[in-house]
């Protein structure tokens with residue numbers, strides 16, 4: 001599954017004016033240079049690492065469910081699987097029925113909450129659906145959906161039972177990311193208001209109930225299981241948060257995997273949360289296979305992802321959390 005779509009700015013000019021991304025002009029920066037000059041922040045709390053073999057194993061088990069488009073048996077099993085892995089954790093389901101061009105489809109986000117010692121929340125997200133227009137194919141979304149969902153479950157394993165010294169960490173397993181533009185199989189169009197169903201629903205709920213104000217950072221992971229890892233910066237994401245990600249990557253020696261390119265007008269699950277006023281960052285690799293040739297094709301299989309990439313992304317996320325806990329936002333935006 002995957003979730004992204006990235007729409008070039010030229011498309012936006014066509015009149016997608018409801019989209020925040022559409023209003024954003026392309027970032028002239030095309031290098032790893034931070035958009036803001038962040039001071040070095042000293043991480044807070046103990047260093048944590050994901051177990052990459054475990055993250056990969058979870059992705060493998062998820063892929064074994066087969067296609068997991070909304071409304072499918074695979075997607076139902078996926079929900080049960082996530083609930084099973086989070087047994088004993090504080091878990092909430094955000095169930096709703098999405099009005100789509102293919103009809104009304106039941107969906108649900110799953111949110112696991114791990115309480116911290118400070119008032120405030122850091123949310124990590126991944127989408128759990130696979131591409132809907134490819135539902136009649138063997139598309140299993142090893143990278144596009146499974147890899148990041150497996151990674152979030154592996155992160156849960158690292159933080160479960162620990163006394164979190166900083167903000168609470170919530171893991172958001174987001175449904176309905178992929179576009180459902182019509183009921184026609186193979187209709188691969190990305191339509192802004194016919195996608196991101198789960199993130200739009202959850203962000204709307206959190207904006208209404210006051211949760212959004214408590215969220216210090218929302219970090220989305222998407223397609224970062226790619227063996228040939230190349231994570232892009234995008235101009236919807238919040239500059240100070242991406243600066244912290246780069247700082248975390250640099251500390252861990254992984255900076256060469258980050259931000260060689262900046263994407264304009266990226267639409268992904270981070271966008272609805274950005275609209276709710278939450279600082280967001282999308283850790284995404286939309287360059288999957290030569291010329292992105294594996295993306296949204298039946299070639300998105302387990303052999304194209306690696307434990308190493310999951311380790312890089314996971315450890316950078318966990319290190320970024322320490323930087324946010326250390327007040328990275330304040331120091332970065334003071335410049």
Ligand SMILES: [Zn+2]
Nearest residue numbers: 001002003004
């Ligand atoms: Zn996708």
